[in-house]
Amino acid sequence: MTRKALLIRQLSITLATLFAVLLLQWTTAYIAIPFAGSIFIPLQRFRCFLLGRIPFSVGDVLYAIMIAWLLWKLIRFLRLKQKDRSWLLAFISLARITLAFYLLITILWGILYEQPKLSKSLSLPDLHEISNEELIAFDSVLIGRLNHYEPLFRKTDAAQCSRELSGTYLSMQRPMRVSVKPSLLGEGLAYWGVSGYYNPFTGEAQVNAHEPDFMLPFVVAHEMAHQTGIAAEDDANLMAYIACVENGSDHARFSAYFNIWLYTHRKVRRIDSNIATRLKLQLNQGTLNRIDVLKKRDEHFHTWLDDCSSMLFDLYLKMGNQEEGIYSYRNVAYSALAWEKAKAKK
Structure with missing residues (x-):
């Protein structure tokens, strides 16, 4: 030729x-x-x-x-x-x-x-109707739960989280038994700003097993949500929150409330930074120490690789009609509150 x-x-x-x-x-x-x-x-x-x-x-x-x-x-x-x-x-x-x-x-x-949003399939209240006052009140509620569960938290690892949450997903009638594996890249994932990921080719969920133990249950549950076919990142966050809360263990619940508080508090800070500052002062010292651990870890692992991967993933999500890109993760602040409201009415 x-x-x-x-x-x-x-x-x-x-x-x-x-x-x-x-x-x-x-x-x-x-x-x-x-x-x-x-x-x-x-x-x-x-x-x-x-x-x-x-x-x-x-x-x-x-x-x-x-x-x-x-x-x-x-x-x-x-x-x-x-x-x-x-x-x-x-x-x-x-x-x-x-x-x-x-x-x-x-x-x-x-x-x-x-796919239709998870909030729709769960028949949750309209997220757009959630007021700033409700979100601020939710921040306060989460702080109360963090102060309750932080002293009860016990160290956990990825393997234990995988076993516990796999059973939770089955009890929630998800369509298959899921599990996560420690990534062979280990802390190498952290330099890319990644704590875990779902592989669409093999259907596996991988996590950085060296993530802080108070983050692991939520990260594991998030990747498991992807395994069950929940693609949108805010929906995976919502499913992870539900799974960790329904799991009932102190470490899973603390991880769920901690992660959702991080998203919610950022929203509240944008609404009124003074209110956000006053609310944060209500956290017990143990939770504040964990926030410091997370901050130092982010500073240590932040590199140009993190920026590049965030930019590429943001572009990929937008190409997949996720208009807010990587910022869509934060919408779980509203959907988690909507789920709590629906749960309170039952």
Whole structure:
């Protein structure tokens, strides 16, 4: 095959892949619900059954192989000489690989972003009707619960959280038995600003097992929520909150209230910084110490990698019709309050 013919062929495949990506983007809203029930749930059940028995993260290994291969392709691309136009073939090849990767992620996961919001399926009160006064009152309620559960908190680890919360998810009639694994990257995840992640290719949930123990239950529950097919980050946060509260253990509840308080307090600070300051002074010393641990940890691990990964993930979420991007996590302040209101009426 001549170089020109090869170039035309590679370009045609790349354009066809681009068209497939755009077509899927236009149709996801119509196929999300049937896809979730007919394809994702059976596939995820199989993956949890098969890979859940393997003690290490298969997804981490696959990502490492893929990254090494992409680096090799990139090095080849940079070494090619422009005079024979092989650089153009290499560029088109990289574009095709990127599009194919994005297409596969969208098929395996991105479609689920178009599902109805969890607050709707749980028949929660309208989030838009929550007033600033209610949110401030919720901040105060969370502080009271933190002060109650902090002295009862006992050190826990990822394995224990996985066992306990897996049972909680089953009791909540989620569609499959889920579990999390310690990521092989360990603290390396922290430099990317990541405490855990869901792998759409293997269906596994990975966490940084070195996260502070008071954060782990909520992080584990969040990644488990993704495993059950909840894609939107604020919905995964809400499901994690519900699972930790329903779990009933002191460490799970403290972790849930602590994480939701962080989101809620940021919202309250934007409403009235003076009120937020006065409320924070009501926290007991143990909880304040944990806030300091989290702050120092964030400062220690914050790098340009963190900024880059946040920017890319924000872009990916927005491409998946999550208009607020990474800031959508914070909406759990409203949905958690709505769930508490609905629970109080029962």
